[in-house]
Amino acid sequence: MSPLARAASLAEVAVGVLDGGRRWLWRHAARTDLGRTCARDRSTRILALGLGHILVAFTVVGLVPLWLLLLSPLVLGVPHVVADVRYLVIRGPSLRPETLVALVVPLAAMTGLSVMEVMGGPSYPNVDVALGFAAIALAVSLAPASGRRRACVLAGVVALAVPAILAPYVAMMVLLHGHNVIAMVIWLCWTRRTVRLAHRIAILFAAIVATAALLAGVLDGIAWAGGPDFDLAPALAPGLDPVMANRLVLVYAFLQALHYVIWLRLIPSTQSQTPAASTFRRSLASLRADFGAVALAAIVVVALAVPTLACVYEPARVRDLYLSVALFHGWLELAVIGYLVVTRQRLGEPAA
């Protein structure tokens, strides 16, 4: 038996166990009115999923914010980048292959520079930002749309790019915090209309209320009690007074958790072709259909390698290395948004 076949049979067993647990949960949930409605109606199910995850994220931020900041990229980072590529590229808009390759060129150069930097090499922040905007500009310029529409969007991109390249640290700080919100924006504006507007607004409202509560200091007294004892405020909120800076770190931890939830749960459920809740077996088969067996095996290896490396090496360094390699996906999201704006497409649907 080849290693790939052995891994596949192991995955089959694991998926069988997970689906057994899932069936057990649904059997118990179906005894309640809400559970039956969730089983029947995708929109209500996604609403419950979104609100439940927001509650969990808020609670974890209150209890162990720094653990959340340290561990969530290590465990969920690779799967969420895979989901990002899957829903924005493979199942994304009708990008022509040459357009995709063209916008990957600056992103690849940026990733190379970023890895050199994190390994202790020189840093070129304005080149990083310029390459990111180059990817957006290429996606917009090569999009099949009227010249006038392309020119308008391109003018907007250039208007943002010039000050960003001149003040790259400010731009990176905006991207750092804004990146967590972009997932919500993509889910709200550019996914299929399988979730009712009222339910989308309810999830958005809950996220805004939780963020406002964190900024108002609701968790000041209880957060920071446990977890690794280092201070992320200078990196995430430089120049702010300590109390406000710490609150902003909590907001970052919460929104980062939420953006993982959106990429790994809300967008897959919203974009699924079948309205019924998917089994783990079906999800795995769908992932395999999208990436192919070999790429899926490589994804599993990398997804397991990152947390394993963090266990045997320094967790913070592995996290830094992961973030430097994954930097490209933030700009990929912006490039695809640019393309969607120009072509008036929605993810998973043909152009209007």
Place this chain on the structure above:
Amino acid sequence: MTRVLLILVVVTSVAGADVPSPEEEACQGKAIGASCEGGACAMTKCSRSRPGPDGTLVNNEWDCMRCVTGASGAGDSIDGGEPSPIRIALGIGVAVLVLAGGIWLARRKLLT
């Protein structure tokens, strides 16, 4: 199982210790003004807010040396170290991998 528990204990004890921030860590063993990733090492005030006995946040400050972003940013490049052949090879290798991934995705999109 024992090994897994051991790894968990090691990880939690390492991460739960008084770990310096990444900015402080970047300047460990360096002189004031030495270049670091994204800036230069400088003496500043480090601070940390934690809940006090009455539940309100108490801010502690102390002198520390850490990497101040953009401190030496006069030119386009901030020297965080020599661009050694290994670093260059690693950077190019990762860039080629990302590019290869993009070409693979483009081919896959073309086929589906």
